[in-house]
Amino acid sequence: MTDFATELAAERRIAARLLLKYPLVTRTSHPEEFPLVRRHADDLVAQFRQLLGYRLVVEAGFARLHKAGLDRDAGHHLTRTSGSPFTPRTYAYLALALSALTTAPEQLLFSELLTHIRAAAAEAGIDLGDVNRAVEKRALVAALKQLTAWGILSEDEGSMESYVGDERAEALLTIDREIARRMISGPVGQATSAPDLIARAADPGPGGARHSVRRRLVETPVVYVDDLTDDERDWLRRNQRREQRIFEEALGLDTEIRAEGVALFDHAEELTDLDFPAAGTIGWLALLLLERLVTSLRPAEPTVSVPVPDDLIGELLDQLVERHGKAFAKELLDHPDQLRHAVLDRLRAMRLAAQGPSGWVLLAAAARYAPEGHR
Template sequence: MTQSGMADLDSQDIEQQQHRYQREEFRSAVRALLMNPLMSPGHEDFSAVRRQADVLREWFSRETGWALQIEREGARLYKRPADLIDSTRGLPDYDRRRYVLLSLACAVLERADAQITLRVLGERLLAFATDPVLALGNFSFTLGTQHERRDLVTVCRTLLELGVLQRVAGDEEAFINAGSDQADALYDVQRRALAGMLAAARGPSTWQPEEAPVTLEERLHALVNEYVADSDEARRTALRHHLARRLLDNPVVYTVSLEPEAQAYFVNQRGVLAARLCEATGLTAEQRAEGLALVDESGTLTDLAMPAEGTDAHVTLLVAEYLAADERERTTQRNNLPFKRTQDIADFLREARDRYGRFWRKSAREAGSERELAAIAIERLDKLQLVERRADSVCPLPALARFALGEADVRTTSPRRNTDVPDPDAFTLT
């Protein structure tokens, strides 16, 4: 082979490597934005996001209809959930009260200087909290109790995680415990991140009081409703965006959960749709008669991994296997009572504690803990859309079958140094 021929091969090899690197970087950037739609410049994947900016904007616009803004100060993917009333979504340990506080804190920061202290933030928030509209909703807030100061600190820590605030000095924990003038914290306010907090198609301040939606569900829909042109192509695009959002945001999409028009499109196009999304995200499609799931084998592209380490995760896996086995028996015997009582699950965990309790945290080994463990397991399974909750019972959903395991084989592999800390290597599920 001539030197020119060898040079051509080397050039092709370099070009292939560059193409492969670009594809892998693009995939990493997509995954990072899905997990961190409000991304600060300090994020480890932000440089990749900036390099892939044009391709990322085009992909998200085409596949999901989500707008993507990328600047030196950060990136914002304006994700809008397909299901606005899904009660399993949201920030951990947040109730409606804390969401109100988060909104009020953002309103205070919008009017604040470049820096603000935790105490000043709390005092200005108190003034906003006296709004008569909030009073009509039975909302009140003071800084007089440790519980209320903890709520404020939880909101501040959320804003720190999102990059809206950056801590300069101080200690939030001391503020919770002391509540004195000496306990405080100082923050820088990041204006760009603050401006990207609300992922709405229309700002709430644009409504006249007499035109504003009344109920919570009406308000949520009004914030994110997007214009769809009156044409077949526009409606098909809207359906495709809706399904792509659900597949990327939710653990599984069940065919029966879709509206008739979306259901027909989904049945015909789900293979093509899944292939495009999996190519860009590295997810694996699992198609069944009941629906479609995009599974992340690495377990990183999720807010709640299963299986995972720890007592709660192990208990959840045991309950999943218990419910899946019960569902198989029900199907075999053609029993039409799919619901399982919460008490039955608690009774199962009480028996499981005798076998596995020595691997669980101390509080989970105590008598009577089975009710709390059952509630934790059911909540996790509900968030993963593996069960449906109704009153004091649960119903297994089809995707739960993928977690049906065989009998657990307990193998001690290392000595326990601290019985209060679960050892993830102390047992193997086979």
């Protein structure tokens, strides 16, 4: 490969990695990298379609990668600026606001947007209840702030956040309707219910096992063969070495293949939206708990999952809090049930543990975090 061809391949890889991490890239959000996306638009459209069955739209001011779903429990929730996850109510306001903004004028007042959102709710048969309650205001503002982060809304005068404390607060907003119209990826018009929408969004289409397995590899920390269908498992077994080369060339990712499953690794640590180990009370406590669970439960032979006695989780968490409590955030320690849920949810999201019908199980990748001397 000539130096020029090598440079072009490196540019495409940078642009593809950017789009995987940020499915919406705008001229404003990534001023240095966006020109690369535009320069290689045709190749990137073809690459994402062939590699993952994803649809890429590149316009003059933005690029939107329409990813597909995986299943009910595979996604990552949106969070508020405080770090707390979106509630179902916040997601409802987000959807209602998007539906209103696609046909709104380029500029409008915050009060006018509220009127449009309430009209959209009435048309959809959604009861918003007392919209002046503080909890409703916070949910609405969190949804609109997310739209601001995406570049769909911008505040020219005033502040939407003021609405939480003053229902008469006003702001002048500018809307990017083109981005708003491109945000929805799932086949909303075809779905007959929420579960049906999730199923349709996850359908790999003509790509079949090839796209469904690749999507899992790219979008989740580790893929266990026990979680795959027979067709997916057979496809992966036949093609795993070829896939190793493809992911390295297209995305700069290394592949680790084990009997229990396959994982992709990004040594640049750029493509994850959830670090582990991580700073903060939840991240640190999750790591400490995992180390102790692996030490206590590690089997003599490799296995995909090991049952975790429920009382062991509580016992180890109590010990860790007693020993390291001064270093943890007090507001979390004051709510032990929420703390336990957050820690286990972090392990679940990283595919290090899972909750089954009979309780929690430790998954194979957890063995990586055994303390020195226990590996």
